[in-house]
Amino acid sequence: MISRAESTAATRRALLDAAADLLDRGGLEAVTLRAVGAEAGVTRGAPYRHFPDKESLLVAIGTRAWDRLGDLMQALRADPGLPAAEKLRGGVLALIDIGRAQPHLYKLMFSNPSGDPTALARAAERSQTEFLAIVADLVGEQDARRYAALLISTANGVAGMEVSGQLPNEKWGEVRAEDLIDTLVTMIAEKGRRS
Numbered sequence: 001m002i003s004r005a006e007s008t009a010a011t012r013r014a015l016l017d018a019a020a021d022l023l024d025r026g027g028l029e030a031v032t033l034r035a036v037g038a039e040a041g042v043t044r045g046a047p048y049r050h051f052p053d054k055e056s057l058l059v060a061i062g063t064r065a066w067d068r069l070g071d072l073m074q075a076l077r078a079d080p081g082l083p084a085a086e087k088l089r090g091g092v093l094a095l096i097d098i099g100r101a102q103p104h105l106y107k108l109m110f111s112n113p114s115g116d117p118t119a120l121a122r123a124a125e126r127s128q129t130e131f132l133a134i135v136a137d138l139v140g141e142q143d144a145r146r147y148a149a150l151l152i153s154t155a156n157g158v159a160g161m162e163v164s165g166q167l168p169n170e171k172w173g174e175v176r177a178e179d180l181i182d183t184l185v186t187m188i189a190e191k192g193r194r195s
Contacts, residue, residue: 012050014040020061020105027104031058055115062108063123069094073130077137084138085189091131092155092181099159100177106159138189147188154184 002010018039022030033047033054040046051057072094076087099106113119128148135151136144158177161167168174 011040011042011046014042015047015050015057016060016064019057020064023058023061023104023108024102028058028108031061033057053115055113058108059113059116059119059123061105062111062120065098065105065109066120066123066127069098070127070130073127073134077130077134084134085185087134088138088151088188089181089185091134092151092185093178095152095155096159096162096177096181099155100162103159103163110156135188139191143191147191151184151188154180 015036019031019036022035022039031054033051034044036057037044037047047057051060073091076082076090076094079087082090098109109120109124111120131152132144132148135148139147158167158180162177166172167180168176
């Protein structure tokens with residue numbers, strides 16, 4: 001028999017899954033507590049028992065996305081079979097892949113909720129710490145923050161260009177996101193070798 005705690009956790013997961021699906025399909029406007037409850041197939045009041053308002057639900061979705069990215073960064077970092085440059089490439093492309101596949105989620109992850117403007121930044125800390133360690137393995141601790149900021153900024157720009165249809169584009173020689181990231185990682189790896 002399922003315990004009450006297990007049932008509560010399962011309902012919360014179902015609500016988060018439903019909210020994430022609604023977000024993917026229709027953006028922030030599509031995510032309402034009522035729509036999430038209907039999508040999850042739970043009672044009308046269930047969403048309100050887990051999330052006091054829409055913003056707390058959105059923060060939970062963004063936090064879960066950052067947690068998953070943190071898990072991926074940790075796995076990349078711990079993989080002894082991958083060279084440092086490949087770990088870095090994988091980390092940057094993982095972020096871009098979220099922007100490609102789930103642009104509304106990507107935008108949410110980098111937002112500042114009005115009720116707690118630092119909630120999602122705090123949720124991103126583990127992912128960022130893992131990413132910084134990957135960068136440091138390539139360029140050293142002294143330069144890691146600068147290069148990590150450059151890489152994340154580039155990932156944001158590349159993801160935005162893809163979502164808006166700017167990449168690949170004839171204007172840029174049909175260059176793809178992977179090509180841009182390969183170029184940047186190669187440049188950074190060269191700098192790391194010279195240091």
